[in-house]
Amino acid sequence: MPQPAxxxxxxxxxxxxxxxxxxxxxxxxxxKVKGRDAVLCLLTDTIDAEVLxxxxxxxxxANYAVGYNNIDVEAATKRKIWVSNTPGVLTDTTxxxxxxxxxxxxxxxxxxxxFTREGKFKGWAPMLFLGQDVTGKTLGIIGGGRIGEAxxxxxxxxxxxxxxxxxxxxxxxEKATGATYVDKETLLKEADIISLHVxxxxxxxxxxxxxxxxxxxxxxxLINTARGPVVDEDALVxxxxxKQIYGAGLDVFExxxxxxxxxxxxxxxxxxxxxxxxxxxxxxxxxxxxxENILAVMKGQVPxxxxxx
Ligand code: DGY
Numbered sequence: 001m002p003q004p005a006x007x008x009x010x011x012x013x014x015x016x017x018x019x020x021x022x023x024x025x026x027x028x029x030x031x032k033v034k035g036r037d038a039v040l041c042l043l044t045d046t047i048d049a050e051v052l053x054x055x056x057x058x059x060x061x062a063n064y065a066v067g068y069n070n071i072d073v074e075a076a077t078k079r080k081i082w083v084s085n086t087p088g089v090l091t092d093t094t095x096x097x098x099x100x101x102x103x104x105x106x107x108x109x110x111x112x113x114x115f116t117r118e119g120k121f122k123g124w125a126p127m128l129f130l131g132q133d134v135t136g137k138t139l140g141i142i143g144g145g146r147i148g149e150a151x152x153x154x155x156x157x158x159x160x161x162x163x164x165x166x167x168x169x170x171x172x173x174e175k176a177t178g179a180t181y182v183d184k185e186t187l188l189k190e191a192d193i194i195s196l197h198v199x200x201x202x203x204x205x206x207x208x209x210x211x212x213x214x215x216x217x218x219x220x221x222l223i224n225t226a227r228g229p230v231v232d233e234d235a236l237v238x239x240x241x242x243k244q245i246y247g248a249g250l251d252v253f254e255x256x257x258x259x260x261x262x263x264x265x266x267x268x269x270x271x272x273x274x275x276x277x278x279x280x281x282x283x284x285x286x287x288x289x290x291x292e293n294i295l296a297v298m299k300g301q302v303p304x305x306x307x308x309x
Contacts, residue, residue, distance in 0.1 A: 005287025084293035089285040090277035095150035101249030140191025148197035152177030188215040200227035210235040237262030
């Protein structure tokens with residue numbers, strides 16, 4: 001946890017930090033939440049009914065993330081426990097990383113780096129690591145929220161046409177990005193680069209599967225900085241192997257931290273260990289926000305970034 005967040009909490013609370021550099025087991029989590037007033041949890045901590053029942057006295061689970069699919073919010077609400085998140089502060093950092101993946105895949109940056117390190121660079125050559133242009137292409141954004149909007153805004157700098165899809169139209173999104181609302185099928189068929197920015201919900205699980213991949217162009221690039229289960233990884237591996245699409249950039253995985261073995265064998269995919277919000281500045285802001293949520297509840301106030309009650 002970035003020090004400023006710990007300092008803020010420590011000024012008025014007794015703080016115990018999990019020093020293990022790994023995800024706690026369910027049993028450990030249950031024993032750790034007992035007797036606490038508040039828990040600052042990570043997206044790797046599954047806060048289900050069993051953990052909530054053990055959390056006698058806990059008034060808030062302050063998630064250190066904008067996504068909170070790791071918490072059973074309904075069960076927390078039933079038990080009158082606050083759940084909070086860290087919206088807004090990681091929007092630009094996440095959008096930047098989505099763009100890093102776009103360029104890494106389109107211009108084969110990682111493959112070319114490996115090639116150079118392996119001493120294989122023998123001189124400039126007309127056909128060496130030919131990738132795809134990004135400028136002037138069509139970007140398809142699935143998920144018209146804050147992060148999707150930040151990704152769309154950046155596309156203007158690359159003279160791109162932007163399409164987007166969500167369950168409803170978002171006029172503010174359109175104003176900010178110049179994007180056109182289309183149905184999902186049109187987006188999948190027309191976009192050169194498809195970037196996912198939806199939360200993980202029952203309705204968004206496997207939003208991209210074999211059928212959706214079959215609609216994409218053979219030159220299409222798929223980017224996922226949202227949540228792993230939004231993409232059916234078995235189907236993606238098949239599509240990438242068969243060169244049904246050009247490539248993919250993934251910051252998240254279906255069964256994190258496990259990575260589908262099929263993905264590890266492929267050159268046309270760039271794999272990152274869920275680092276979209278990982279800048280010093282952003283992780284510090286996220287920590288401060290989580291701390292503010294906790295401190296508000298400790299004072300009997302409503303946490304500023306609550307997602308329930
Ligand atoms: C989030 O906040 O939900 C990201 O996945 C991690 O920062």
